[in-house]
Amino acid sequence: MLSLRNIAKKLPDGRPLLKSISFEVQKGEFIGILGESGVGKTVLLRCINGLTRPDHGEVIMNGDGNPEKINGKNGRELRAIRRKIGMIFQGSILVKRLTVLENVLTGGLGRMSTLRSLLYGFTDQEVEQALKALDQVGIRSLAGRRAETLSGGEMQRAAIARAIFQNPRLLLADEPVSNLDPKNTEMILDLLKPLTNQMAIIGVFHAPKLVTKYCTRIIGIRDGLVVYDGGPDIPDSMLDLIYGTNGNPCGQLSN
Amino acid sequence: MKYPLREIFRKGSGELISSEVGYKRWPLHSLVPKIGLTLLFIWSLVNLNISPRLFLEGIPHFFNLVSEMFPPNWEVFWRGKILWSILETLAMAFVGTFWGALGAFFFALLAASNLSPSKIVREIAKRCLTAERSIPPLIYILLLVVVIGLGPFAGTIVIALGTIGMLGKLFAEAIETIDPKPLESLESAGATKPQIIRYAVLPQVTPSLIANTLFRFDINLRVALFLGVVGGGGIGVDLQMAMSLFRYADALAITVVTLVVIWTAERISDFFRRKVIGQEVLL
Numbered sequence: 401m402l403s404l405r406n407i408a409k410k411l412p413d414g415r416p417l418l419k420s421i422s423f424e425v426q427k428g429e430f431i432g433i434l435g436e437s438g439v440g441k442t443v444l445l446r447c448i449n450g451l452t453r454p455d456h457g458e459v460i461m462n463g464d465g466n467p468e469k470i471n472g473k474n475g476r477e478l479r480a481i482r483r484k485i486g487m488i489f490q491g492s493i494l495v496k497r498l499t500v501l502e503n504v505l506t507g508g509l510g511r512m513s514t515l516r517s518l519l520y521g522f523t524d525q526e527v528e529q530a531l532k533a534l535d536q537v538g539i540r541s542l543a544g545r546r547a548e549t550l551s552g553g554e555m556q557r558a559a560i561a562r563a564i565f566q567n568p569r570l571l572l573a574d575e576p577v578s579n580l581d582p583k584n585t586e587m588i589l590d591l592l593k594p595l596t597n598q599m600a601i602i603g604v605f606h607a608p609k610l611v612t613k614y615c616t617r618i619i620g621i622r623d624g625l626v627v628y629d630g631g632p633d634i635p636d637s638m639l640d641l642i643y644g645t646n647g648n649p650c651g652q653l654s655n
Numbered sequence: 656m657k658y659p660l661r662e663i664f665r666k667g668s669g670e671l672i673s674s675e676v677g678y679k680r681w682p683l684h685s686l687v688p689k690i691g692l693t694l695l696f697i698w699s700l701v702n703l704n705i706s707p708r709l710f711l712e713g714i715p716h717f718f719n720l721v722s723e724m725f726p727p728n729w730e731v732f733w734r735g736k737i738l739w740s741i742l743e744t745l746a747m748a749f750v751g752t753f754w755g756a757l758g759a760f761f762f763a764l765l766a767a768s769n770l771s772p773s774k775i776v777r778e779i780a781k782r783c784l785t786a787e788r789s790i791p792p793l794i795y796i797l798l799l800v801v802v803i804g805l806g807p808f809a810g811t812i813v814i815a816l817g818t819i820g821m822l823g824k825l826f827a828e829a830i831e832t833i834d835p836k837p838l839e840s841l842e843s844a845g846a847t848k849p850q851i852i853r854y855a856v857l858p859q860v861t862p863s864l865i866a867n868t869l870f871r872f873d874i875n876l877r878v879a880l881f882l883g884v885v886g887g888g889g890i891g892v893d894l895q896m897a898m899s900l901f902r903y904a905d906a907l908a909i910t911v912v913t914l915v916v917i918w919t920a921e922r923i924s925d926f927f928r929r930k931v932i933g934q935e936v937l938l
Binding site for chain 1: 834836837839840841842843844845846847849850853854855858859861
């Protein structure tokens with residue numbers, strides 16, 4: 401349903417970050433992207449929904465038979481495609497002074513006419529759906545609270561509820577658990593995993609352990625190229641290659 | 656061990672000489688600005704007809720004026736529409752602040768570096784705001800009285816213009832300090848720019864918007880009072896009238912009531928401002 405072809409991106413100073421990344425994503429997959437920090441994992445995700453423009457290559461969304469090229473689109477067309485792609489950010493970016501419910505509702509802005517949303521014209525049905533999404537992540541009771549009063553784990557759950565309400569075909573998760581404690585990390589991933597019934601998920605993770613436990617497929621990136629693309633039973637030697645060490649991202653420092 | 660400054664320079668690293676640090680031995684260099692300023696001051700005194708004699712002669716006149724002001728003639732409020740004029744001054748400040756704040760927000764969106772559609776638009780918007788600020792209200796009212804005519808409408812527009820200049824700058828600065836990440840998360844969900852402004856920018860800047868607008872309202876109350884004197888409508892007109900007709904007792908009564916009303920309005924806006932700011936500190 402999504403294919404990336406020869407994605408390349410240079411850093412502002414001209415050094416190549418991504419050289420040529422290609423892979424296909426099928427419905428129901430939970431893909432974990434691994435790589436050293438600074439290898440361009442986040443940039444790759446941002447290239448998929450057009451927040452960053454790749455220098456070369458194509459991102460093609462093929463949802464219902466008609467393939468749509470994402471990169472190079474502007475304005476209305478780009479927004480129409482983005483509607484189908486949800487994104488969860490590192491440290492969960494909510495609008496802090498809006499309530500949790502309002503934050504979830506913003507996930508549906510892409511579907512609404514600008515005029516209706518400016519007049520705060522969310523329908524009862526939409527509010528009901530948003531509450532259902534909050535129910536699904538277990539924080540319906542916090543719906544009326546301001547987002548800034550939530551804990552880190554609760555914020556990330558609200559962000560997932562927003563993505564559920566958006567109802568995308570593809571969900572991009574940029575280090576969704578990087579600043580959570582182990583208990584919250586498991587909980588968030590347990591919430592994400594069943595979403596693969598409705599959508600494909602591409603996540604960027606720091607810890608290889610999580611990826612092998614939850615993901616159905618792993619893509620390893622090194623020096624701007626895909627060096628591993630396969631099942632979650634990734635061999636240690638491959639992790640060595642991806643991280644350039646013994647599989648521990650911090651290993652370089654201790655050596 | 657005290658050396659003159661130039662000695663120290665010589666004794667330190669041999670290369671450092673007095674001219675490099677701007678030290679001048681020639682004393683006339685420091686005398687020129689002193690003499691210049693003194694001459695300017697004396698010329699101004701002569702030119703302005705300032706004399707101690709006039710001031711001393713004025714002191715009895717002052718007591719005459721004060722004695723004529725008392726007792727204040729409260730009956731002035733039953734003649735004519737004085738109370739109505741006071742309300743008109745309040746209304747001028749209120750509507751002017753409201754229009755000004757709306758215009759300021761619009762300009763701020765164009766002038767803030769993180770939202771502006773392009774560099775050129777941003778530069779133009781910023782220049783407009785600076786120009787608006789640099790023109791005193793007196794100039795505006797003199798022009799508008801010719802264009803629109805005497806009365807509160809001209810005064811209200813002048814207040815709005817002054818408000819745009821100041822609040823536009825403050826709003827733009829508030830917008831520039833917001834957290835950019837929520838904007839991106841809405842953008843990634845396919846939101847349009849107006850939607851992003853409504854749901855990610857506005858919630859973040861609302862407290863600053865309200866606090867600054869109320870602050871400007873306080874200033875505008877005084878501007879509205881002053882604008883009346885030069886033909887902008889409101890209680891200032893009546894005050895000016897009373898003074899030029901030598902009805903000093905009327906003028907005092909009007910002044911007292913006007914000040915009470917303005918102080919009350921200020922208190923109320925101050926209460927709300929504190930509430931808005933206090934809330935931010937708490938959360």
